[in-house]
Amino acid sequence: MTTSPLDDLADQTQQLLSNIAALATIDDLRENEAAITGRRSVLSTLQKSLGVLAPEDRKDAGARLQEARRVVEGALEDRRQELRALARVEVLAHDRLDLGDVVVSAVQWPASVGHPNLVAITQRELEDVFVAMGFTVAEGPEVESDWYNFEALNIPPAHPARGMWDTFYVDLGEPETVVLRTHTSPTQIHLMEAAVAENALPIHSVMPGRCYRRDTPDPRHLATFHQIEGLVIDRGIAFADLAGVIETFTRAYFGPDIESRLRPGYFPFTEPSAEFEVTCTICRGEGCRTCSHTGWIELGGCGVVDPAVLAAVGIDSDEWSGFAFGFGIDRCAQMRHEIADMRALIENDVRFLEQFS
Ligand code: FA5
Numbered sequence: 001m002t003t004s005p006l007d008d009l010a011d012q013t014q015q016l017l018s019n020i021a022a023l024a025t026i027d028d029l030r031e032n033e034a035a036i037t038g039r040r041s042v043l044s045t046l047q048k049s050l051g052v053l054a055p056e057d058r059k060d061a062g063a064r065l066q067e068a069r070r071v072v073e074g075a076l077e078d079r080r081q082e083l084r085a086l087a088r089v090e091v092l093a094h095d096r097l098d099l100g101d102v103v104v105s106a107v108q109w110p111a112s113v114g115h116p117n118l119v120a121i122t123q124r125e126l127e128d129v130f131v132a133m134g135f136t137v138a139e140g141p142e143v144e145s146d147w148y149n150f151e152a153l154n155i156p157p158a159h160p161a162r163g164m165w166d167t168f169y170v171d172l173g174e175p176e177t178v179v180l181r182t183h184t185s186p187t188q189i190h191l192m193e194a195a196v197a198e199n200a201l202p203i204h205s206v207m208p209g210r211c212y213r214r215d216t217p218d219p220r221h222l223a224t225f226h227q228i229e230g231l232v233i234d235r236g237i238a239f240a241d242l243a244g245v246i247e248t249f250t251r252a253y254f255g256p257d258i259e260s261r262l263r264p265g266y267f268p269f270t271e272p273s274a275e276f277e278v279t280c281t282i283c284r285g286e287g288c289r290t291c292s293h294t295g296w297i298e299l300g301g302c303g304v305v306d307p308a309v310l311a312a313v314g315i316d317s318d319e320w321s322g323f324a325f326g327f328g329i330d331r332c333a334q335m336r337h338e339i340a341d342m343r344a345l346i347e348n349d350v351r352f353l354e355q356f357s
Helices: 009-022 026-037 042-052 055-095 100-106 118-132 160-164 185-197 239-254 307-312 329-336 342-346 350-356
Strands: 143-145 178-180 203-212 224-234 260-267 270-279 296-305 321-328
Touching: 009 026, 009 042, 009 055, 026 055, 042 055, 118 203, 118 224, 118 239, 118 329, 118 350, 185 203, 185 224, 185 307, 185 321, 224 239, 224 296, 224 329, 239 260, 239 270, 239 296, 239 321, 239 329, 260 296, 270 321, 296 307, 296 329, 321 329, 329 342
Parallel strands: none
Antiparallel strands: 143 178, 203 224, 224 321, 260 270, 270 296, 296 321
């Protein structure tokens, strides 16, 4: 009986399959792969030995060997997938976070819940004070045309008073024609225009909102801050009405212990004009860094509406007159809560902010 190199093929294949099954890790498999199916493997050696067979037997032997290789390579591939999956499971088990504590703390009570910033709280309190005095609340846009922010307020181009407001311009339309509003006073203009259009005078309104100036932040200034504008347009309004409203506001918001005063001031849109100041609550009037050692803090500007402004929106100043004011909301919060440096309001230090929930 003639012998063939493939006489032991079935056993050899079985042995290779056992070897493959015994591979324990993906690294194991990589190390042994060449020995199982590579150029020096049993299967490759058998392939080379087929040359000794008679040509009529070679074809059949070649087919058997190819089938054995297909089975072995298939088993190797299956094992590779199994070992990869095992390796992934191990990595996941290693990296697994034990969320037990986290879940427990998430349901602990009281949960830590955020709250509005002190400035938002102050805005609401100020609105409440004025609503109780009979004012309605209105809002206007933060991006304004030059006309609303300046011209309609009696501040024509190149007027020296423009220097009072260091302005951010928006890159829109003609240069320097669209601005981030520097104060809430342009909302007065919107309100008066609407009242004229709807024949809805008189006006008793406050208008809170965000303002922007190219001011360098310091203990009393931010580049983005908030004002609350007030406007009364009615028949027979005089400066004494303004003084009475400011006095009532000061008592209601700060209480009886705080002193306030009106000092002559200048605004192109009011005549006469005044600055409204309160005793510095940080030093109780002694003088400190916050009040630049004056003992007083300016909260806002105010005055009797200039007839030129009424004319710009088509209100007859023979029949109607009015007063206006604009207070800094951040300044009010600062003085009421005795905050030495306004920048603390925007620094997002939770330990500071948490005090004002
Ligand atoms: C004005 O803005 C006028 N529009 C106020 C006004 C309205 C006058 C109506 C007459 C009639 P002034 O620039 O002084 O005025 O600003 C008013 C208040 O806004 C200041 O007193 C201050 O409380 C606040 N304020 C102004 N600039 C800043 C700033 N950079 N940061 C924080 N608060 C500011």
